[in-house]
Amino acid sequence: MPYFDTASTAPLHPVARQALAAALDEGWADPARLYREGRRAALLLDAAREAAAEAVGCRADELVFTPSGTQAVHSGIAGALAGRRRTGRHLVVSAVEHSSVLHAADVHAAAGGSVAQVPVDRSGTVTAGGYADALTASTALACLQSANHEVGTVQPVAEVADVCAEAGVPLLVDAAQSLGWGPVEGAWSVLAASAHKWGGPPGVGLLAVRKGVRFSPQHPADERESGRSPGFVNLPAAVAAAASLRAVRAEAEAEAARLRVLVDRIRRRVARLVPDVEVVGHPDRRLPHLVTFSCLYVDGETLLHELDKAGYSVSSGSSCTSSTLTPSHVLRAMGVLSEGNVRVSLPPGTTAEDVNGFLEVLPAAVARVRAALGSPEAEPVEPVADSVEVDALGLRCPQPVIELARAVRTVPVGGTVTVVSDDEVARLDVPAWCSLRGHDYLGEEPRPQGTAYTVRRRS
Amino acid sequence: MPYFDTASTAPLHPVARQALAAALDEGWADPARLYREGRRAALLLDAAREAAAEAVGCRADELVFTPSGTQAVHSGIAGALAGRRRTGRHLVVSAVEHSSVLHAADVHAAAGGSVAQVPVDRSGTVTAGGYADALTASTALACLQSANHEVGTVQPVAEVADVCAEAGVPLLVDAAQSLGWGPVEGAWSVLAASAHKWGGPPGVGLLAVRKGVRFSPQHPADERESGRSPGFVNLPAAVAAAASLRAVRAEAEAEAARLRVLVDRIRRRVARLVPDVEVVGHPDRRLPHLVTFSCLYVDGETLLHELDKAGYSVSSGSSCTSSTLTPSHVLRAMGVLSEGNVRVSLPPGTTAEDVNGFLEVLPAAVARVRAALGSPEAEPVEPVADSVEVDALGLRCPQPVIELARAVRTVPVGGTVTVVSDDEVARLDVPAWCSLRGHDYLGEEPRPQGTAYTVRRRS
Secondary structure, three states: OOEOEOOOOOOOOHHHHHHHHHHHHHOOOOOOOOOHHHHHHHHHHHHHHHHHHHHHOOOHHHEEEEOOHHHHHHHHHHHHHHHOOOOOOEEEEEOOOOHHHHHHHHHHHHOOOEEEEEOOOOOOOOOHHHHHHHOOOOEEEEEEEOEOOOOOEEOOHHHHHHHHHHHOOOEEEEOOOOOOOOOOOOOOOEEEEEHHHOOOOOOOEEEEEOOOOOOOOOOOOOOOHHHOOOOOOOHHHHHHHHHHHHHHHHHHHHHHHHHHHHHHHHHHHHHHHOOOEEEEOOOOOEOOOEEEEEEOOOOHHHHHHHHHHOOOEOEOOOHHHOOOOOOOHHHHHHOOOOOOEEEEEOOOOOOHHHHHHHHHHHHHHHHHHHHHHOOOOOOOOOOOOOEEEEEOOOOOOOHHHHHHHHHHOOOOOOOEEEEEEOOOOHHHHHHHHHHHHOOEEEEEEEOOOOEEEEEEOOO | OOEOEOOOOOOOOHHHHHHHHHHHHHOOOOOOOOOHHHHHHHHHHHHHHHHHHHHHOOOHHHEEEEOOHHHHHHHHHHHHHHHOOOOOOEEEEEOOOOHHHHHHHHHHHHOOOEEEEEOOOOOOOOOHHHHHHHOOOOEEEEEEEOEOOOOOEEOOHHHHHHHHHHHOOOEEEEOOOOOOOOOOOOOOOEEEEEHHHOOOOOOOEEEEEOOOOOOOOOOOOOOOHHHOOOOOOOHHHHHHHHHHHHHHHHHHHHHHHHHHHHHHHHHHHHHHHOOOEEEEOOOOOEOOOEEEEEEOOOOHHHHHHHHHHOOOEOEOOOHHHOOOOOOOHHHHHHOOOOOOEEEEEOOOOOOHHHHHHHHHHHHHHHHHHHHHHOOOOOOOOOOOOOEEEEEOOOOOOOHHHHHHHHHHOOOOOOOEEEEEEOOOOHHHHHHHHHHHHOOEEEEEEEOOOOEEEEEEOOO
């Protein structure tokens, strides 16, 4: 049964499993103790740190193991901000960072700090110029992901690092999605990563802080892991993480080339096989194994259920699947359609047959979901008025856009439709729909209830 | 080779190993995902939570898995303090809490909160009255361990919980050392524990927060684990933790009875076999598997090396073994001798032969260390003066006490010896030595360098 959600968590690599079993035997004791079991554990921990540091491209004494990638990000941001408190309390992040980064930024803002978000283009890419514009004399830290977790776009980390270095600002890189594929290029200052994303075990993150970077840990004092990660170190998992990182790196180049061909096929075929679909993310500067597309007039959660029934496990950035009913901040920042969103991230070893099978079931799955919702463009309709207002209050994604699509056919070319919606997603998907369909998006205005979005029919 | 340091970390229980292997197969996916691998993981996580909650004695929705016991303590204290910020910023802890509790209290104090330490008696026990005295109208939280990690003394948690409940103050219990032996009695509000202490895997702590307790998590927002433990949950380890807790509980009563006999033997024999030894901790209200003793005129680190060479892995609260050169805060709070300190904590399955073997090698090991340091009481000496001052500046534990013991023999009964030391441990060990030897401790006074401790010879 093909599992296509490696960007959430990768299946455990066989090397990780072997290393974990061995380290549970040899490395269960406290590495801080002086007796033989402790000394043996300390040797294993040292070796794991050396191996992980080599893969990261840093010194062993710059790297600590944390209990998760999220905690590496939280500790890294808090420690770097505190280390440069005298410089100022300004934090720069991209608009498409992982929620762990944005939530750490929220904590900083709530404590009186300021946060600037660097925008991205429609491919999800930041520019070095965007960072240069955002940096101020009081910027304590800048953060940038190495590659985006939802759309796979690879960021220009080395260029942004240069801009930051010139300004004397440390750059923290969230390398969670890319570290298995290769080291992060450029002069980063702090790096965070997560082992279960590359096939390592859960329970291990990496936090690397370059020598010379001012860093002041913000959690209660704890002498373990250079004072940067409190708690008894999860040694067997750290050993398994390091061993599996080395193993996936050895296979990375060949596997990336292989998966890139399969993802290219998905990108091409989806656009051909599924009507009204938008493939999102950068077409070239992207992770080799990940592709995201959005399907007009589709409820993402229902589509995921359909694909699950057909045997395919994929993920979605659609708000339709989330309990919060807000659209993916990544898709929003990119300004692309969010409804019917599907993220496919292939694990190593995925075959052409797996991908072909997915491409066979996808069009029918999308068609079933659309049929259940009722296609808004099935039959020709005569215009009834020059301008129409549609009450979509209480309707959730993708219904407001479906209502809009139905209504547009009831006005002549040049006529306008205003859809009133209290669904946050409409703010993203109405303009995205206009862009897909070639209509003019005229803007929004607040209403006593919800927001009015107005569109001019162009064809 | 007997490993007698279970209080640091217990060898992995076979059930934990089996459950971990099974959960790595079945529970590797993200339990928040809706596809089949995610649903399977969510079922496993639910079952683990139910099992752990049952063993803790709380509802499943009151319990979350954290990456370590330390983080459960840190998050529990920070969340409970923040939840009652309106009441006040006063925190009450015992003087013998684990360093994770005291370091969280340090953070609270550094942020402007106040902290009161409840004292203990020579057995390491707090009293409910001590807590009653410490609680004020602005007390936000009280913390008490279920049992002490260094000396094994069991605390009167239920009585302290009653006192706290009467004052309307929540009680956080650090149950790290006792949870494998049984649930914590009494009306606690928040409970923290650590799986690797009972034979579960590393990488898992438990944090239980009773319904109705005001609790406000202080880390960046994260929807996992009820918002109380950020990061991808270490599901296989959580499953192994719950399964092994159930397993050790099933064996707890019989194993406690068996180990209690062995520990009683150590307590009796050590006092008989080793001269000038002080067995510390409560003789009855104590953990079944743990015993601590201190040996006069012995360097703890050297003794640990001797015992390690003889095949026994034990731990020490002596400052002599620590990089910080401060004595164990637990032994200091108890007012007992800290030099030559040894903690023996037996894992389940320890045999009488293991213990007998230890008791055979211990006296010779102590004698070797003492011989190397030079016994201060070997031969009779004629008094030379009524009062003597000894310069012990720069000497480290146990040397200042050895110098004192030598000097006392050079004054007549009724004469005084003043030892000047810059070793923090002298503050603890000089009075403890007087108490052991039956001399009068007259007090300390600061000197330009170090501190002067004065003793009157009584016999």
